[in-house]
Amino acid sequence: MDAFDALTLARLQFAFTVSAHIIFPSFSIGLASYLAVLNGLGLWTGRQVFFDLFNYWKKIFAVTFGMGVVSGIVMSYQFGTNWSVFSDKAGPVIGPLMGYEVLSAFFLEAGFLGVMLFGRERVGPKLHFVATLMVALGTFMSAFWILSVNSWMQTPAGHGMNEAGQFIVLDWWAVIFNPSFPYRLVHMVLAAYLTTAFVVGAVGALHLLRDRRNEATRIMFSMAMWMAAIVAPIQMFAGDQHGLNTLEHQPAKIAAIEGHFETVSGAGLILFGIPDAANSRIDYRVEIPYLGSLILTHSLDGTIRGLNTWPPEDRPPVGIIFWSFRIMVGIGILMFLLGMWSLWLRWRGRLYDSTLQHKAALLMGPSGFAAVLAGWVTTEVGRQPWTVYGLLRTADSVSPLDAAAVGTSLIAFIVVYFAMFGSGTFYILRLMNKAPERGEHGLPPDEPIRAGGIVPAPVMENAPSASEQGSKP
Template sequence: MNAVDSALAAARAQFAIAISFHIVLAAFTIGLANFLMVLEALWLWRGQRIYLDVYLYWLKVFALNVAVGTASGLILEYQFGLNWSRLSTQAGDILGPLMFYEVQAAFFLEAGFLGIMLFGMKKVGPRLHLFATCAVALGSLISAFWILSANSWMQTPAGYSLGANGRFIAESWWAIIFNPSFPYRLTHMTLAAFIGTATLVAGISAWQLLGERQNPRARLAYSMALWLIVVLTPVQILVGDLHGEHSLKVQPQKVAAIEGSWTRPADGEGEPLRLFALPDMAERRNHWEVAIPRVASLYLRHDLSGTIAALDEFPPEDIPPVPAVFFAFRVMVGLGLLMMGQGLVSVVLRWRHRLYAARWMLRGCVLMAPAGFLAMLSGWVVTEVGRQPFTVYGLMRTADSLSSVSRQQVIGATWTILAFYLVIFGVGLWVLLRLLREPPHEDEPGPQPTLADETGKS
């Protein structure tokens, strides 16, 4: 490995570390902000104190998550200038405004109302406070909109022209923002944020119910989270299928890597579903392959004899790292199926009036607590590693996006970032565990409304 390749690998590893920390916190912010919005709306609508208690309890978790997430996001932003300055130079006319819109429209919206949401209930009253909560929830979704628009443009570039020295120049902002893969990625990621939050809330509430089974507030959070899993996991699977069909059209190498398909099957044989294999990049084949004939043709082509472009049909230098994409996809799908099973089991237990009594289900939900975010991270690996060796797909290679930095410089910065993250996340995790040690109780401490007659008591 030469010096350039070594520096590139180090820079990619650094970015992967930074984004892996930040994306979980950002997704939890999106999911938890909308969960709080629903809780406060139910409190005002039904006039039952139990919703306010659960709201105040999870509001403390939300505040902690925002604080830690903001710290992790700052480091991520700096990497574009430090490690990926050539990408910033070549594609800055497009990516720069999209990132600015995210800050201008979303960050200020969230930050402007966050103070009211956290501390203003005594000052502004319940209805205006609900408006602030809705603004923060909306701001989190707008932030996701712009970030995913920028990322999707790098996956499926549109609305541009190439100027001097290969710089990307914006020609149609409508085509840039609503590029071909954007609707699929926005929907898929938003659902992932909601489902990840639901599995985490369900797991934490189940853990609390194992120690205090009759706690009605822990039961409420547990029940709401499981209902969300029941409703959204089938929708996510459908969206994922549509996203995969679109990726087959615009990024066939990625889909071939997902399937571990090195050679196209003979006519009429169809594409097998490879449950397990060890892809070998050097020999361009799979070892220890376990496959079910024709099944992949059914979900890829909706035809038992259909095939896809295989990896040997593309230049070797344009093929992504197959093992990472292959295994990450199977982790994502496996966890998704487990979460759908979790939701179906909860429906059966509700019908049998054993949802809160089944301790094996409570323990299972505790184990499944990180499943949604682990599936999301696996999906992110599929998306980003599957795009390689390009940053702007088909137009700009990752190696051409790197700054003039040495491997030693990148590794030194990486250790500094890791140390910072360990401190920030270590303190954040310690505070979080202290917050979650006790389940929510009646008259949960926190900012109280000034107009109690508007809401009533349960």
């Protein structure tokens, strides 16, 4: 295949735009829930510090949400421009699902976003909390519908074919809740929570390295480490279940991930190696005997089907997903270790005093994004050569376009994305570089917000009088 034909360029363009897009939802999904927790804790405890943290992170959420919306719209247009054949054939199934995402999720997010960002003083703290919950629910519902679409493409169910060769819906419940959907939804939402936790933890660690007395920074870091310690082990279990589901429905993907070209009983777990697809082998392998079969079949002598049992044209690219999967798993292990380290330091009463751990948490800040990207590469490249697994090939899904046209638009996307989203990311980093302060975003520093409204704090002894305050320059 020509490296610069229309199909390859169209795939590269979608890979680039979806990679740029997935970064923002993977952060905003978890951050919306974090904002809801902060808002709820503020109402429950009456402590100003939780509202300070809420106002600190809501500005970052607003920018992230905006960039996620813009990057998501671009991907939708590509279905019509670069993948019109796929849109024609699969549109009766995926079109309504994507429409439901807009109607039930995006409208919910957009409808309450303004209230969440600007409406506390206008609607009251309780209704403002409800608005924050609705935004968090909207981000979850968005993930629900998009993952339903993607999961149906991975494990199609509940469909038939009409005379025009289009997929049609026979059972909406089977389409939406297809065999891989529950596993993908849980895995992705947990990944979003971990991504957010490590970003929040990194920001907290940065400011703890500068000032360990800042109460908001300490709470921020503590909450992030609790999330890492609790969710990372759950994610490892969810990932294992997802892998077993993939083995059942997409065994070729598992064979490529594991690096097994021949069918093996009692397969080992290949930790590292260099895939050589042309000669059907893994060179310089580092392997743990029997562990592969134990993980995938829960039996030491379980049989793992090899890639060579599929025709060459039906095999996914081994080299890419072999390494992307290991990057994802490796990052997950580091997340787990950092979470356990935080528990040990917390037990010793040194969570806010360990400079080494704070530096490690700072370095792990982008790890969630890297893991999500590696996971999506594993999922999407592992589905190849199909757009609808086993039913519609990628080569048969592309629009009849000239390679030069696709290449030109790809270059334009790269330039515009780096300029626009690079500027947005730089602005977010500037916001993160500033430590949260008492009375963040103009809230009165000495007036704690209660569930029933703003209650004036007691007058402090030796406080300056109104006339004294007015006389100051």
